Amino acid sequence: MTRLELALLVAAVAAANIFSGCARHADASSAAPRPGAVSRDAGTDQGPTAPAPPDLASAVHTAVSWLSALRQHDRTTLLKQSSAPFVIRDESGKGPCSNVELTDLAKPDSLGCLADDEILRGVLKENPDPDVGPLSAKHLPNWTRKWKADVRPGLRPLGVVLLGHAASFDLVILVGGDGVHGVFKHAAADRN
Amino acid sequence: MGAAPWNPKLDAYIAAGARSIPTVSAEVREALDLIGKRMKPAEDGQALQLLALRRYLRLGPKRVQAQWSWSADQAAVLVRQGAAKVLVDEAAKVQSTFARANPGYVLALSPLRSLERQVRLWNGNSSVQRAATDLRARFLEDVNDPDDYPNPPTGESIAVFNYTLRVSIVKPEPTSAAPGTSDHGQMRAVDFVVMRSSGALVAGTKSSSIASVWKQGGWEAKLMAATAGTQLVGPLQHPYEPWHWRLTRA
Numbered sequence A: 001m002t003r004l005e006l007a008l009l010v011a012a013v014a015a016a017n018i019f020s021g022c023a024r025h026a027d028a029s030s031a032a033p034r035p036g037a038v039s040r041d042a043g044t045d046q047g048p049t050a051p052a053p054p055d056l057a058s059a060v061h062t063a064v065s066w067l068s069a070l071r072q073h074d075r076t077t078l079l080k081q082s083s084a085p086f087v088i089r090d091e092s093g094k095g096p097c098s099n100v101e102l103t104d105l106a107k108p109d110s111l112g113c114l115a116d117d118e119i120l121r122g123v124l125k126e127n128p129d130p131d132v133g134p135l136s137a138k139h140l141p142n143w144t145r146k147w148k149a150d151v152r153p154g155l156r157p158l159g160v161v162l163l164g165h166a167a168s169f170d171l172v173i174l175v176g177g178d179g180v181h182g183v184f185k186h187a188a189a190d191r192n
Numbered sequence B: 001m002g003a004a005p006w007n008p009k010l011d012a013y014i015a016a017g018a019r020s021i022p023t024v025s026a027e028v029r030e031a032l033d034l035i036g037k038r039m040k041p042a043e044d045g046q047a048l049q050l051l052a053l054r055r056y057l058r059l060g061p062k063r064v065q066a067q068w069s070w071s072a073d074q075a076a077v078l079v080r081q082g083a084a085k086v087l088v089d090e091a092a093k094v095q096s097t098f099a100r101a102n103p104g105y106v107l108a109l110s111p112l113r114s115l116e117r118q119v120r121l122w123n124g125n126s127s128v129q130r131a132a133t134d135l136r137a138r139f140l141e142d143v144n145d146p147d148d149y150p151n152p153p154t155g156e157s158i159a160v161f162n163y164t165l166r167v168s169i170v171k172p173e174p175t176s177a178a179p180g181t182s183d184h185g186q187m188r189a190v191d192f193v194v195m196r197s198s199g200a201l202v203a204g205t206k207s208s209s210i211a212s213v214w215k216q217g218g219w220e221a222k223l224m225a226a227t228a229g230t231q232l233v234g235p236l237q238h239p240y241e242p243w244h245w246r247l248t249r250a
Helices: A001-022 A058-069 A076-079 A117-128 A141-151 B008-019 B025-038 B045-069 B072-078 B080-101 B116-123 B126-143 B155-166 B209-213 B220-228
Strands: A039-041 A050-053 A080-088 A098-103 A156-163 A166-177 A179-188 B106-111 B189-196 B200-201 B243-245
Touching: A001 B045, A039 B220, A050 A141, A058 A076, A058 A117, A058 A156, A058 A166, A058 A179, A076 A080, A076 B220, A080 A141, A117 A156, A117 A166, A141 A179, A156 B045, B008 B025, B025 B045, B025 B116, B045 B116, B045 B126, B080 B106, B080 B189, B080 B220, B080 B243, B106 B209, B116 B126, B116 B209, B126 B155, B189 B220, B200 B209, B209 B220
Parallel strands: A080 A179
Antiparallel strands: A039 A050, A080 A098, A156 A166, A166 A179, B106 B189, B189 B200, B189 B243
8 A cells, every 4th residue: 555545545534434423423432542552341341351453554654664674684673563472374384484473572583583584575675665455354364364363352454465576475464553463474476 | 167146246346446556447447347248158257357356456556557468559569669579589589499409390479469368368267267266255255244345335445355355365376367467468478389380289378288298298398498598588487387488587
């Protein structure tokens, strides 16, 4: 999604929210919480419920920035923009980076298998301005549905396709209010 | 592949997705329209459109625009100049070398492939049909959800539809380029087919002939030998097509 498309989408969503808000302004649950904020069920007061996912614009910004750190092999920034728990899933099921679950990111090489993936980094360099956009948490892309439990409440899944000469990747990036919480990846074999 | 009932809601999302692609929306809509018009009764036109839209979304507007097939008027001028002329000249060298090395056999070349021709190949390709049918079935389940996919589509739901379609995996991987985006539409690539001097086809461009004819018959190696020293590179690896060669990347 380009910046212009993103701006138009955000404006359209904002307009839609305005109109829907007019129609149901008496519904207190329609008040949007801040990204990453913990909401409380006012009706039952049963304690904290799921945090709200970040809004689309800030989620896309976070994902693009995270991909940039990955492209530049900038482990420090990559870790700063990531948050635990963190998952890495690969559709192939092969390799050291195919099925990783991290409960903390304290070690400097926590995301080493991602950061050191030279093929992925090469394709990222071929895609300096990746087009990242929204997915539905309820209807994930077909190959990621087995990992639906990883898309915890409060995370917003975003999709991006990276086409390269030697390889291509489909990525689903899980973004929360406090950073990226995971990535699903698939090495694609696109025609031409 | 049976012709499934046309789903109006999915149709609305396909149309909205096509309209949302900047710069090349008109070209994409023309191709999708042709896919629908040229389908045969047994083909699922909506599925074929959905799969083609996925490909356009994956490529993005810049690549679609750069690759889009020449019109007849463009082709009349452009095929005789620039990279297209170099490709034709290099292919002629391969033909000549091959004929000398393999008496009784010649190489024929694929012609420039119009959008219309690409649509017919797309609609008639069995791997495309299988992938399209599967993709459509999965998307029908999704778009039936009125929360994520309201009707009429909204800016937000169109974006979700587009990105979900874009990152969806299809199986089998289509062995035909989406209409308009073939390397043959701008003479960026050439397909060689082996024929007897009498005109009978020996090794053609069907995927089913790769193992039994191209490899076992030795034609893959003979074609590769004939391309040595030219500016052609190949063959195409994804999907593997021993007949498909293109100019060295500039």
